[in-house]
Amino acid sequence: MTKLIGILYHPRLPAAQALSRSLTEVLEGKGYQVWSASAWEEQGAKDLMAGTAAVVSVGGDGTIMRAARAIIPASVPILGIRFGRLGFLAEMDPDEALERVPRLLDGAGYVEERGMLQAWCADTPVDPALNEKHHPLMTEDTGFHALNDVAVARGGAGRPIYVQVTIDGEYFTTYRADAVVLATATGSTAYSFSAGGPVLRPTSASYLLTPVAPHGTFTNSLVLEPATRVQLTVHSDHGSILSIDGQVDITLKDGETVTVQRSPYTARFLRAGVEDGFYKGLLARLRFGENLNV
Numbered sequence: 001m002t003k004l005i006g007i008l009y010h011p012r013l014p015a016a017q018a019l020s021r022s023l024t025e026v027l028e029g030k031g032y033q034v035w036s037a038s039a040w041e042e043q044g045a046k047d048l049m050a051g052t053a054a055v056v057s058v059g060g061d062g063t064i065m066r067a068a069r070a071i072i073p074a075s076v077p078i079l080g081i082r083f084g085r086l087g088f089l090a091e092m093d094p095d096e097a098l099e100r101v102p103r104l105l106d107g108a109g110y111v112e113e114r115g116m117l118q119a120w121c122a123d124t125p126v127d128p129a130l131n132e133k134h135h136p137l138m139t140e141d142t143g144f145h146a147l148n149d150v151a152v153a154r155g156g157a158g159r160p161i162y163v164q165v166t167i168d169g170e171y172f173t174t175y176r177a178d179a180v181v182l183a184t185a186t187g188s189t190a191y192s193f194s195a196g197g198p199v200l201r202p203t204s205a206s207y208l209l210t211p212v213a214p215h216g217t218f219t220n221s222l223v224l225e226p227a228t229r230v231q232l233t234v235h236s237d238h239g240s241i242l243s244i245d246g247q248v249d250i251t252l253k254d255g256e257t258v259t260v261q262r263s264p265y266t267a268r269f270l271r272a273g274v275e276d277g278f279y280k281g282l283l284a285r286l287r288f289g290e291n292l293n294v
Contacts, residue, residue, distance in 0.1 A: 003032050004051050005027055006054070007034060008038070016063075023097060023098065045066075049071060049074050056078075056080075057078055057081065060083050062084065065089075065146075065147045065148055068145075068147040075266075079270040091104075105270075109270055111268050112269045114268075118144070118260070121242060122256075146187070147186055149187040149192060149246070150242070151212075151246075152240065154238070155251075160178055163235075165230065165231070166231040169229075173218050178213040182230060182232075184207050190246075197210035207228075226262050234258070240254075
């Protein structure tokens with residue numbers, strides 16, 4: 001049976017689009033069926049996902065995050081080609097892709113699974129005026145899903161918001177802060193890390209709660225067990241948002257509660273390298289070590 005391969009590309013990178021076309025020619029020449037779409041049109045990509053054996057993401061880590069959300073509820077592995085500055089999630093550079101992608105799709109390497117987060121808020125429709133092109137559809141039963149992080153943050157005004165945090169039904173604290181971030185192990189090196197949070201091994205099932213610029217309250221990150229459910233109730237008279245992976249923004253009303261827990265879905269990545277190579281490149285990718293040519 002002919003395998004169906006999807007290619008999701010960054011629509012604003014001409015080089016990514018050109019590589020997508022070249023990959024399509026190479027894969028079709030090897031007998032694959034191929035579809036391609038802009039990663040920014042998540043719902044359109046989701047509509048093409050049925051029967052897809054693997055998705056090749058051509059862009060930066062942001063493109064991979066969009067791919068991970070578009071795949072839900074399927075369980076399709078992602079192979080990332082690095083066009084971004086850091087490339088934590090991607091497996092290879094563009095100049096390797098035409099040779100290595102077919103080999104990995106033919107069964108070389110292994111599949112690595114990463115946990116995701118699920119978030120929902122009652123009675124809050126997606127605002128089409130915000131990031132219209134990036135919005136996946138939010139359904140009543142699944143809400144939003146994030147590969148990196150979910151954040152409740154202040155809107156455009158330069159004043160903090162109040163975020164009441166309840167963990168597994170018990171009140172924890174109320175932050176006066178710029179934001180409160182819940183990050184997966186994958187996202188621990190992103191927004192949470194920039195706010196002073198720790199780094200988790202990306203395959204860890206735990207996730208993090210990290211306040212951003214908190215005032216007069218508990219300032220450290222919390223490492224949460226996988227089964228933990230967190231509720232964030234926001235209070236602000238100058239606007240606040242729910243942000244999914246820093247790509248999807250939903251306006252929140254004063255007093256609204258966002259519930260976050262581990263998603264029932266995982267992101268699956270095709271890998272060719274050694275399984276314990278994360279720490280080797282950590283400092284370099286965070287630019288504390290050698291300079292990266294990106």
